[in-house]
Every structure is written in structure tokens, then in C-alpha cells.
Amino acid sequence: MTKLIEPGDKILPGNPPAVHRYRLGARLNHWTTAITMVLLVLSGLAMFHPSLFFLTAIFGGGQNTRAFHPWFGVILVISFFLLFLQFWRANLWNRSDVAWLAHVGDLVAGHEEKMPEAGKYNAGQKFVFWVMALLILGMFASGIVIWDEYFFGLTSIEIKRIAVLGHAIFAIFAILTLILHVYAGIWVRGSFGAMIRGWVPAGWAWRHHRQWFRALVGRGEPAE
């Protein structure tokens, strides 16, 4: 059963009214993941395509880029795992998500009012969540195989070739998903603030996550 209300979610009465959406722990976790993801993308792309090799300068050269990248990965895996533990129940897929996805064209065209009401997370957010979880798992596993500094002896060169190809493909899809995620956060005004401050205006909750908002209102336990 998809969880509709996560711990810490509550109506914040006032003028204008607001809704608490992300706890401090979740926000810190999110931004740790985000920063390490950016570092991973920059250092990874530098080693992926010659036209982006100049990005190694950010890390103080190619040797550093090569040495730091897997450690960024370790931090990301731990950070994302903690994020996963907090968010997965509210990201379980349910039948209304299919209807939401079927109307995604309306959303992009600027007619969100035609969309089915979304819960704490809409189908797009759930998609990003699960795709990222799988890709991070794939990149972690393939990354260990090609982390020659510590794991060279564990696998054959043939396996390492497959791992390095898989790592690149997973990373491309992860970056595409990241672009979707970041752009959605920019385009849907107020999302960025939600992840910074932890709360959203009531109008935002009504517009984007009405089912969740209704559930919180219906719970009838406004903050003290």
C-alpha cells in the first residue's frame, strides 16, 4: 500500500497557510545525494568523453578525478540508501499512477488541472525514484568491478569490459533521469524551496499533490 502521509507531514496554519513536506533529515540527505551526484556526473563525464576531459581541472587533474570518482560513489550510495529507506513506502506504485502518466501530456502543455489528483509523490516522481534506485545499484555493482585500485584481482578482464560498458550506459540513463528531475524541480515553481525549507504553500499542495493535501486536512490535527 502506498503511504500517503510521511512522518513530519502536517498543515502549518497561518497566513498564508503552509504544509510541512520534508523533514530536516530528508533534506540533508537529499542535498548530500545531490551534491555527490553532481560531482560524480562531472568527474564521470570527464572520463567518458574526450570533449569533456577539461572537467578534470575541477578536481585538480586527471589522476585526482580518477581517484576521487569512486569515493564520491561510495558517499552517494550510502546517502541514497538512507534516502531510499525514508521515501520508498510513499513511492510504491498504484493504479492511479497509470492514469496520471496517461495525462502527462496535459501537464507538459500547462494544463495540470486536467490531471488526476496526486498523492505525496506523483507518478513522475515515483518513476525518477525507482529508476534512480536501480541505476545507482547498477552503477555501484559495475563500479566496484572497475575500481582497480582495490578490486582488480576479483574479476577477469572480460568481466571488467562488460562492467565498464554497463557503467557507462547506466550513467547515461542516470544523467537523463537527473536532467528530468532537475528540470521538473525548476519548472514546477516552489519545488526547490520545498526541498530547502521543508514546507510548501497550501496552494502548492493543492495544485500539485491534492490527494496528499486532502489527506492531511482530513486528518484534522493541525500543528499546535
Place this chain on the structure above:
Amino acid sequence: MADNPYLHNPNAAAQNPPTASLEMKFGPGDLIRRSATADLPPPERQLTPLAKLIDVSICIGCKACESACIEWNDTDPAIEHNHGTYTNPHDLTPEMYTLMRFSEWVNPETENLEWLIRKDGCMHCADPGCLKACPSPGAIVQYSNGIVDFIHENCIGCGYCVKGCPFNIPRISRKDHVAHKCTLCSDRVAVGQGPACAKACPTQAIIFGTKEDMKKHAEGRIADLKSRGFKNAGLYDPEGVGGTHVMYVLHHADKPHIYSDLPDQPVISPVVQAWKGVTKTAGLAAMGFAVAVAAVHGLFARANRVSAEDEKNAEQLLRGEAKGGSA
């Protein structure tokens, strides 16, 4: 290189160098490939292709080549334990650019035990998998004479060359974190000398010169071997990697694998080709396209903002609930 008499003489490597100071015969202007560099200007001249020829049939396994290699390259291989064969150290290492591999093979036709000794090391492929895989501009270069060289100052130590190589040659050093392999003594060849291993070889099983001369010399050796009953004697210059600038005369050229797993048909792995080909190109294009779509949508579509109506509806819902609660 045509003016260099040392390179036209199959025995050049065994001779002593001239005492006069020597001019560099080739350098950075002679590159035909440079790793992670798309727009390398073509060289102004074409050097004569060179090659090292290793005649496995007259190698006596003395390891003078190993010693000469260590000496010239000033490496410091660890003293290891005996692994049960004459092969020592157990494998190529970042400090060991060439290694005599010993294998015992029973010829099924003659029931004779044949002691096969192969000097392993970089083959200097015409189509080098290491260079294809390398992500660091200028860390691996190929000169028009065929020498494939690692430029350590540009190496980032990622180990992609290890994955690209069809012969399992490059080794990443734990000391300096860069890849090492045989240079074909590019520094010696540049001043008209042959590789150190060739100079040290007491039976001239290793010789060095133009690739053309080496092939001619090999023909003579192969004819000799055939006359002595090795009907499958032949030259190992595998086409799958465009030919190599280190070639072997094998008495059983129909089965290279019996020589300590020398690949029968070496090619750059299709996995590496896919990684460095379509994945790299299509991946970058897809990411660029996604950014462009986002930018266009961001510029031309209206931002998704909370409207006054949304705020009104939200407050109504909250008020309604509050009323309901107090009733």
C-alpha cells in the same frame, strides 16, 4: 628513416651504436594517433614502419632480454617465489615489461614434449586497443613507424588500456599510479639503436629493423623450419589488430594458443568497441538533446506556478475542515 643504416640491417640491434652524438630520428611530429584526440593534425612525413621479430624456434630461454629490459628501463621488479615453472616473475608487472613464458606441450603427432618459450610483451598493434580505450588526451600515442607508447605524464591511471588491450599487456603501477608497458625502446630507436632486448639476445632470436625486412627475414626462417619438418611454421602478425610491430616466428603458427595462451585471432573486444563507439557518441548526443529540450521548454513554456485560484481553493478546503471540526 630511410637514411638510417641501422634500421635496414636485421642485425642492427646486436651492433654497437656509433660514438658520434645522435640526432632524434622521430618525435611528437610523427604521431598518427593520439588517445582521446579527435583533431590530430596528420604528420608531415611517413616514417618507415619498424618491427621487432621474435623467433621462438631459436630462443634458448636465457632471459637476457628480461635483464636488458630491466636494465635499460631502470625498473625494479620484486623478487618473487618460484611458481613451478621457469617463468619468473609470475606475470608481467608494472616493473616487468617483457617476460619469457615457458610452457610444456606434448605434440600429439610426434608424442614429443616441446618446451615452448615465448617472450611476452606489448605487440605494438597497428590498431591499438589500449589507445582506443584511453580517455586521457595524449596518454597513449602511436608514431607512424608503428611504435605505440605510453606518455606517463598524461596518464590518469584509470586502467581503461588494460580493458582495451587484446593481449593483456598494460599494468597499472601502485607506486606511481600510471600504466606501464614495453615502449619498443622508443628512446633508443629514436637515436637509431634497436631495443635493449634485441641487443642482448645471444642467439639473435630477437631482431629489429624495418617491418618489411623483418618479414623477409621471417620468410627465410619459416622456410628453414618447414624443411626441418615443422610444416605449420609461420609468421604471427595478426590481421585482427591490423598487424603488429612485434611479430613472432612460430613453429606451430596454426595454433598460437599453445605458446602460453597467445591469442589465435586477437581483435579489440566488441564490448570495448561498443563502449568507445556507439555508447560514447549516442550517450553524449542523448544527454545534449535532453538538456536542449529542457532549455527550450523552459524558455518557451509558461512556468508551472501556483495560481490565485489554487490558493483560494486550498484555503477554502482548510476553512471548511476547520468549520467541520468545530461543528
